[in-house]
Amino acid sequence: MNVPISPTLAANEEIARRRKHGQQVVNLAFGEAGLPVHPALRDALAQASGKNAYGPVAGSVALREAAAGYWSRRGISAHPDLVVCGPGSKALLYGLLLALGGDVVLPRPSWVSYAAQARLVGVHPIMVAPPPGEGGVPDPELVAAAVAAARARGRTVTSLLVTLPDNPTGRLARPETVRRLAALARELDLTIISDEIYRDLLHDPAATFLSPAEVAPERTVVTTGLSKSLALGGWRIGVARLPETGLSEPPHASNPHASNPHASNPHASNLHGRLLGVASEIWSSPAAPVQHAAAYAFGEPAELVRRVAASRRLHGIVARAVAEHFTKVGAHLDDPQGGFYLYPEIAGFAGSAELAAVLLDRHGVAVLPGTAFGDAPDAARVRVATSQLYGESDEQRTAALHAEDPLELPWIAASLRHLEEALTALRIFG
Known part of the structure; x- marks a missing residue:
């Protein structure tokens, strides 16, 4: 049986390859939570290492x-x-x-x-x-x-x-x-x-x-x-x-x-x-x-309940901000309610494969085509994951987790500007 690599994992490896060769890519393709491990969990793991x-x-x-x-x-x-x-x-x-x-x-x-x-x-x-x-x-x-x-x-x-x-x-x-x-x-x-x-x-x-x-x-x-x-x-x-x-x-x-x-x-x-x-x-x-x-x-100790609450808040703020950028260029999408995903549709493309390819190859924005999720090939819908925007290091991600307004952090703001410019150019192309 010929089984290809899962599209999410394949996309993440492709993004890493492009970045290694100097290409700037905003990673909206990989659905990883994008946050550091809580210290209490590291301690619990270390206690059981034997x-x-x-x-x-x-x-x-x-x-x-x-x-x-x-x-x-x-x-x-x-x-x-x-x-x-x-x-x-x-x-x-x-x-x-x-x-x-x-x-x-x-x-x-x-x-x-x-x-x-x-x-x-x-x-x-x-x-x-x-x-x-x-x-x-x-x-x-x-x-x-x-x-x-x-x-x-x-x-x-x-x-x-x-x-x-x-x-x-x-x-x-x-x-x-x-x-x-x-x-x-x-x-x-x-x-x-x-x-x-x-x-x-x-x-x-x-x-x-x-x-x-x-x-x-x-x-x-x-x-x-x-x-x-x-x-x-x-x-x-x-x-x-x-x-x-x-x-x-x-x-x-x-x-x-x-x-x-x-x-x-x-x-x-x-x-x-x-x-x-x-x-x-x-x-x-x-x-x-x-x-x-x-x-x-x-067992949900208090410190982890607080961490989950902070994560939930961050995911919601960033997902809604990204959704607004897609809405501004006329994309059709329902408001995000949970996790860190959006599923916008943009008219003017033959399907999701073309839309995803144009976003990545011409504008440095990585998303997954809807066909990866079983959608019809002619539907120009893509899956957008927002959780990789929080930062490249544990220090940046921790700062995002605790920021009063994470959208004002320089690295998140820069990624959102990149996305805005890409979507504006995409609308002109479409």
Whole structure:
């Protein structure tokens, strides 16, 4: 199987290559949190540096208990015995697709790795557009028909994946949409996988967030990690909350329980056990020192709660500033609501590939084309990540984190000027 490098990672390497050759590039392509590690987390990691033994496949008891507590504080029932830890939520998502089997319903657009992982597993991604103004969820009005059409072709469809809030659009699904999807999942006998890694980075902490695990806890898996909220991408740690009841084997038309949300499924099998089997053969167990630090983080001590709040504020300020620059040149985009992403559309281009190429080659601005996220080739939409604007050093990034107005910092202001000039020239070109 010929598997290309993930577009986000490939873009980051290309930017590094261009910069090495002296080209000035504003990096709006790579979705890394762009902030330094909190000193308390460094201390926690150092304290556990002597832990060099393999641990339980599911993860340490301390980490699973801490993760269960994290979800419980957010209104999601979670038992430590049904928490599985892995080397990043990305690995857990792949393990889940393997363990579940069957095709998966995805929003179009959606994070680059979802569809790629489905194909690696040997199943089909079923791409469904989101409701207008939303992102990260397939439109409930279209899901049933898409699943019915796939099953009519003899496909087995077992799961539906959502991202709350979303990458690439930066939008959050409305609670009523989540409720409708949960009801559909019961009717269609689908497992919901809810990727909530950006949950703690909603720009408005008072915004209404509804997880499908609150609506359909018996068939929802929730994944998260520390790569975004605490900028620990390189530490590679993620956790998954599994349902307390068994999840069905691939559904068949003859299954009399498929539309009954309260019926026990006679074909129920142990997703927890299947996922652990996959994990045992791929990563054995997460790195022990990182688990120790992650258990501390998921316990949410006051100093880390403050860090996440400061990060959320910074991400929101910079994302909104970048959105304003795109809006000024006539781009169509919805206001960012979470994380550090925008998904603007600019008229006058044959598609996202041309738009992204012109921005990079002529104007030194790196973005990702919408086609990387499953979007239509003729749609001139690109994913913009704003978190690499905070600085090139830990000192600059820390200053951005604590600045009253980070937009006034010289390095951020310079990048925004570069972007403004590029977009102005782009409008003339277009």
